Amino acid sequence: MSTHVIAPRVYVGIFLALMVFTALTTWVAFIDLGPLNVVIMLVIAFLKASLVVLFFMHARYESQLTRVTIVAAVFWLFVLIVISASDVFMRARPEALPLGIGARSAVMGPG
Amino acid sequence: MAEAVHGAHAHHFDDAVQQREAATLGMWIFLVTEVMFFGGLFTAYVTYRALYPDAFAHASHHLDVVLGTFNTAVLITSSLTMALAVYAAQVGRRGRLVACLCLTALLGATFLVVKVFEYAEKFEHHLVPGPAFSWPETAEAPNVQLFYSLYFAMTGLHALHMVIGLGILTWLILGARRGRFGPAYATPVEVSGLYWHFVDIVWIFLFPLLYLIGRH
Numbered sequence: 001m002s003t004h005v006i007a008p009r010v011y012v013g014i015f016l017a018l019m020v021f022t023a024l025t026t027w028v029a030f031i032d033l034g035p036l037n038v039v040i041m042l043v044i045a046f047l048k049a050s051l052v053v054l055f056f057m058h059a060r061y062e063s064q065l066t067r068v069t070i071v072a073a074v075f076w077l078f079v080l081i082v083i084s085a086s087d088v089f090m091r092a093r094p095e096a097l098p099l100g101i102g103a104r105s106a107v108m109g110p111g
Numbered sequence: 112m113a114e115a116v117h118g119a120h121a122h123h124f125d126d127a128v129q130q131r132e133a134a135t136l137g138m139w140i141f142l143v144t145e146v147m148f149f150g151g152l153f154t155a156y157v158t159y160r161a162l163y164p165d166a167f168a169h170a171s172h173h174l175d176v177v178l179g180t181f182n183t184a185v186l187i188t189s190s191l192t193m194a195l196a197v198y199a200a201q202v203g204r205r206g207r208l209v210a211c212l213c214l215t216a217l218l219g220a221t222f223l224v225v226k227v228f229e230y231a232e233k234f235e236h237h238l239v240p241g242p243a244f245s246w247p248e249t250a251e252a253p254n255v256q257l258f259y260s261l262y263f264a265m266t267g268l269h270a271l272h273m274v275i276g277l278g279i280l281t282w283l284i285l286g287a288r289r290g291r292f293g294p295a296y297a298t299p300v301e302v303s304g305l306y307w308h309f310v311d312i313v314w315i316f317l318f319p320l321l322y323l324i325g326r327h
Binding site: 018032038056081089 | 132139140142143147153161162180184188194195304305309311319320323324326
């Protein structure tokens with residue numbers, strides 16, 4: 001069989017890392033870091049998900065075709081969320097645009 | 112009779128290796144559709160959270176962060192026992208395989224029981240969207256209701272996946288007891304593991320987005 005067998009101690013190591021990340025994300029959530037809170041939260045969630053996919057789900061040891069399929073899922077999810085969100089941001093709340101673009105046009109609007 | 116085909120492959124495959132790869136890829140393709148399925152809900156969440164950040168933060172505050180963290184730990188542990196079950200199948204330890212699968216099912220059931228208590232608490236406090244919904248600040252009440260609609264849709268759909276996962280585990284346990292899986296044929300345990308881990312990943316994102324926003 002070509003099946004790659006991962007040793008139990010690797011699984012236990014990944015499990016411990018996931019638990020540490022869970023504790024970390026819960027702890028950080030109680031500290032006010034402004035907009036950084038969401039960023040840290042999502043970065044940790046992506047790291048946890050990556051560990052699960054790569055080791056628990058054996059993605060590291062699968063064929064090229066399977067790995068391309070996984071990357072495609074992440075890519076299309078990204079397209080779905082980012083393009084939808086950009087539309088919402090620019091339509092409904094121009095003042096919420098980053099870099100002050102919206103604020104400037106709102107100030108300049110009436111004049 | 113099923114025992115006879117162990118290690119063999121169906122006639123439309125060249126060999127057992129190709130058969131295993133096809134099953135793995137097929138499961139991943141299904142999971143890609145699941146990613147897009149949940150992706151729609153996450154997109155709705157991102158949209159409304161961007162529009163009503165304060166209402167979402169206030170609403171999130173009423174979720175039980177202790178139970179949420181506990182359930183996250185339970186689910187991650189169940190992923191570990193599932194991974195160990197796959198290992199046990201691959202090296203042909205039947206007793207250990209059955210034990211790991213039973214533990215995984217037990218942890219999955221624990222998660223669902225906690226969820227039942229959480230849902231019941233939301234009903235008691237009139238936080239379930241609908242005519243009985245009540246929120247002290249009437250101005251933001253519709254937006255808080257939006258948060259709870261997403262909360263119930265996302266965690267409900269996730270819980271449904273857990274229930275289906277428990278069904279799959281039951282089927283695996285019955286097969287494992289009869290010695291259906293081993294080094295030559297571990298594919299059903301492996302692809303079921305993929306599904307179980309995927310459900311874990313969904314929760315990895317749901318937990319911070321629902322429970323942890325607006326804690327500070």
